[in-house]
Amino acid sequence: MERYEKTRAALDPLFPSNHEQEAVVVEPSDAEPSPQVRLPGVVVTEYDRTGSHLDVLCLPEQVVAVGQVLEEEGFFLESIAGVDWLQQGQLEVIYDFNLLGGDQCRVMVRTFIDRNEPVVPTLTGIFSAADWHERETFDFYGVHFQGHPDLTRILLPEDADFHPLLKDFAP
Amino acid sequence: MTVPIYPRHDETFVLNLGPQHPATHGVLRVKLTMDGEYIVKAEPVLGYIHRMHEKMAEAGTFAQFMPNTARMDYLHALAFNHGWALVVEKAAGIEVPPRAEYIRVITVELNRIHSHLLWWAANLLDLGAFTPLLYAFDDREQVIDLLERVTGSRLTYCYMRFGGVLNDIDEEFISGTRAFLVRLRERIPVFYHDLVTHNIILIKRIKDIGIITPEMCQRYGVTGPVARGSGINYDVRKDEPYSVYPEFDFDVPVYDECDSMARYMVRVDEMEQSMRIIEQALDALPDGPIMAKVPKMLKPEAGYYYSAVETARGSLGNRLVCNGDKNPYKLKIRSPTFSNLSLFGEVTQGMLLADALAFLGSLDLVIPEIDR
Numbered sequence: 001m002e003r004y005e006k007t008r009a010a011l012d013p014l015f016p017s018n019h020e021q022e023a024v025v026v027e028p029s030d031a032e033p034s035p036q037v038r039l040p041g042v043v044v045t046e047y048d049r050t051g052s053h054l055d056v057l058c059l060p061e062q063v064v065a066v067g068q069v070l071e072e073e074g075f076f077l078e079s080i081a082g083v084d085w086l087q088q089g090q091l092e093v094i095y096d097f098n099l100l101g102g103d104q105c106r107v108m109v110r111t112f113i114d115r116n117e118p119v120v121p122t123l124t125g126i127f128s129a130a131d132w133h134e135r136e137t138f139d140f141y142g143v144h145f146q147g148h149p150d151l152t153r154i155l156l157p158e159d160a161d162f163h164p165l166l167k168d169f170a171p
Numbered sequence: 172m173t174v175p176i177y178p179r180h181d182e183t184f185v186l187n188l189g190p191q192h193p194a195t196h197g198v199l200r201v202k203l204t205m206d207g208e209y210i211v212k213a214e215p216v217l218g219y220i221h222r223m224h225e226k227m228a229e230a231g232t233f234a235q236f237m238p239n240t241a242r243m244d245y246l247h248a249l250a251f252n253h254g255w256a257l258v259v260e261k262a263a264g265i266e267v268p269p270r271a272e273y274i275r276v277i278t279v280e281l282n283r284i285h286s287h288l289l290w291w292a293a294n295l296l297d298l299g300a301f302t303p304l305l306y307a308f309d310d311r312e313q314v315i316d317l318l319e320r321v322t323g324s325r326l327t328y329c330y331m332r333f334g335g336v337l338n339d340i341d342e343e344f345i346s347g348t349r350a351f352l353v354r355l356r357e358r359i360p361v362f363y364h365d366l367v368t369h370n371i372i373l374i375k376r377i378k379d380i381g382i383i384t385p386e387m388c389q390r391y392g393v394t395g396p397v398a399r400g401s402g403i404n405y406d407v408r409k410d411e412p413y414s415v416y417p418e419f420d421f422d423v424p425v426y427d428e429c430d431s432m433a434r435y436m437v438r439v440d441e442m443e444q445s446m447r448i449i450e451q452a453l454d455a456l457p458d459g460p461i462m463a464k465v466p467k468m469l470k471p472e473a474g475y476y477y478s479a480v481e482t483a484r485g486s487l488g489n490r491l492v493c494n495g496d497k498n499p500y501k502l503k504i505r506s507p508t509f510s511n512l513s514l515f516g517e518v519t520q521g522m523l524l525a526d527a528l529a530f531l532g533s534l535d536l537v538i539p540e541i542d543r
Contacts (some may be wrong), residue, residue: 051261051477076392078510081490081503096477096490096505100389100398101405108475129392132513140225155218155542164226 003103004053008042010069011054014062015041045108052096052106060111060120063095067123070097070107077123080133082141086167089115091141095123113143122148140165183211186524190219196293197538201515201531203524210527213519215512221542228502233259233469234333236499241327243506244540246286249279249318250482252331257413258478258489259333262471270459271335272415277452278318278330280445281348284355285314286483287438287445294435294532295367298376306362313351320344334463345453352446363439377431381518381530384429392510395485396441397534400434402427407481419451431533438483438535470497484508484535506540 040062043055058066067077075097083092095109113120122145123130134145135154142163145151153160162169189200198219204212224243228236240255241248253275260267267275292307315325321338322330330337367373388398398405406423408416424440426433473495479488485507492501511534519527 049261050475051258051479052475055475074389076389078392078486079488079490079503079505081501083492083501094475094490094492094503096488098479098486099410100394100403101410104411106411106477106479108477110475127392128387128390128517129510129513132509153218155221157218164223165229 003099003105004044004107007070007073007075007105007107008044008054010073011042011056011066014058014065014069015039047104047106052108054105054107056107056109058109058111060113063093063109063111064121064123064126066109067095067126070109071126074099075105075107076100077127077129077133080130080137082137082143082165084115084141084165084167085112086115091115091118091143093120093137093143118143119146120144121146124148139163142166182206190216196536199536199538199541203527205524208523208525210519210522210524213516213527215515218542220539222539224543225502225504228499230498232497233263233471233499236502237331238327238329241324241329242539243504243543244482244484244487244537245326246289246537247279247282247483248326248328249275249282249322249330250480250487252328253279253414254478254480254482254487254489256331256333257480258476258491259469259471261478262474262476262491262493263333263465263469264471265334265465266463267334268460268463269415269457270339271461271463273452273456274321274336274340274461275331276415276419277340277348277449277456278321278336280448280452281314281318282328283445283483284442285311285318287442288314290438290483290535291363294535295373297532298373298529300367300373303362303367306358306366310351310355310358313354317344317347317351320347332462332465333469334465335461339461345456348449348453352450355442355446359439359442368435368439374432376529377435377533379428379430379432380526381431381522381533382429383514383518387514387517391514393485393514395482395507395511395535396434396437397485397511399423399425399437400431400533401429405486407479407486411479413478413480415452416448418455419448421447431530434533434535468497470495482507484537484540485511504543506543508534508536509541512536512541 040058045055047053078096078098081094090112092112097107099105137143138151139153139156183204183206186203186205190198200216202214224239240251244251288307288311292304295303319325321340322328383401385401385403388401388403404425409423421444424437426436471493473493476491479486488505490503494500
């Protein structure tokens with residue numbers, strides 16, 4: 001069994017097929033990005049084309065559970081990125097996971113949150129790497145990582161009152 | 172009335188290291204809480220050279236961001252060029268001619284040797300050894316001259332293009348590179364190992380200092396020579412092969428000691444492996460074009476893309492989100508030392524300040540790449 005299949009099997013129990021909560025999520029599409037509905041779950045993606053093996057879409061409250069499973073599977077947290085979908089009024093947080101040698105398996109975990117109330121639980125309890133990466137995402141997008149021990153500015157000045165990577169930010 | 176002359180034992184004080192300190196190699200500041208000579212708590216303070224490259228990426232077209240990539244890690248700029256070229260080529264579905272990929276590998280590996288040479292010199296300078304710097308800079312100068320010949324710049328290269336490279340390499344570059352490899356091979360055992368590696372003062376300074384366990388590497392997302400000095404056999408060139416690396420026979424040096432000496436050895440050994448790659452690439456260099464036919468204005472399909480390359484400092488990731496427009500919708504640059512430095516606080520707890528500086532040098536930091 002390929003490593004990504006094993007990882008997928010480990011993640012699947014988090015996403016029962018009879019999921020009643022429907023998440024309205026944004027898929028970037030040509031010209032006018034329009035919100036599309038996709039249920040939370042694990043999708044296998046073409047590595048040669050996208051650079052990741054698995055695309056995991058989850059609800060914000062599932063982030064910690066997904067991180068826990070990936071930690072048990074031996075993954076490390078490579079990076080956290082924010083994306084501002086201004087027209088849809090949503091922010092996206094992308095977590096990239098990878099293995100330190102051995103098999104090849106890259107996992108992209110994404111979650112969508114309300115742009116006006118951007119709250120995601122923190123992963124610092126599982127991965128120490130999340131500390132600085134979450135601070136950076138807070139710095140640039142204003143995403144509030146609930147439970148982070150020290151959610152302060154990291155790259156911008158400590159007295160900055162703006163989040164520069166938001167699409168409606170103008171200096 | 173009694174006034175204590177010496178501070179009481181439980182009294183700590185805050186010591187500010189940097190941002191303008193020669194040992195931090197750039198504008199890194201570390202807020203240290205000290206108990207005498209021992210560190211109680213170390214808190215790196217970042218952002219003194221933050222330029223918001225990611226916003227610049229969104230403001231321009233894909234090609235316009237290429238010069239920016241070299242201004243992050245100015246010591247291994249070609250690897251940053253490469254990472255950006257790879258992710259956009261992935262998104263736009265561009266095939267690169269083999270000759271161009273070979274040239275990319277040759278120049279990237281030369282650049283890696285240059286980066287390790289500079290790290291070697293600077294790290295020893297931190298430890299109080301001045302002479303090695305002169306030897307290393309002598310060799311480094313040769314690499315820079317070679318790269319200047321093909322790329323047109325000495326440090327902040329903008330050499331790669333989507334679909335190939337800017338200039339072809341000529342006979343003079345090839346013979347110059349071969350001569351450089353012969354020269355460096357002769358010098359490494361004498362000037363690098365005999366003079367420095369086996370030097371008892373160096374060994375006393377860096378052996379068993381700054382222990383990073385494999386478990387910490389996984390927790391903090393540490394990659395590159397730092398992880399390989401902790402017994403983790405992970406090199407993007409081997410584990411997630413990109414470009415034409417699978418065609419070359421080279422080893423990944425791994426040391427299990429987890430200390431600064433192990434990281435030192437990994438980097439010195441890696442120079443030999445880079446030389447092997449360059450030799451094989453020069454021997455097998457195919458003929459053909461150095462650029463693919465690529466439209467002037469790229470509009471990659473909407474979607475999520477990721478590319479990883481091995482820089483001299485670890486795994487560089489470019490997370491690109493496209494929405495079908497001519498600008499990147501979002502670019503996140505995962506720079507290796509950002510993650511590598513984040514464990515500094517945990518490792519230096521209870522360490523002597525002088526040891527902490529030796530440890531800091533072994534992390535091979537390039538601050539503009541952390542601050543972006």
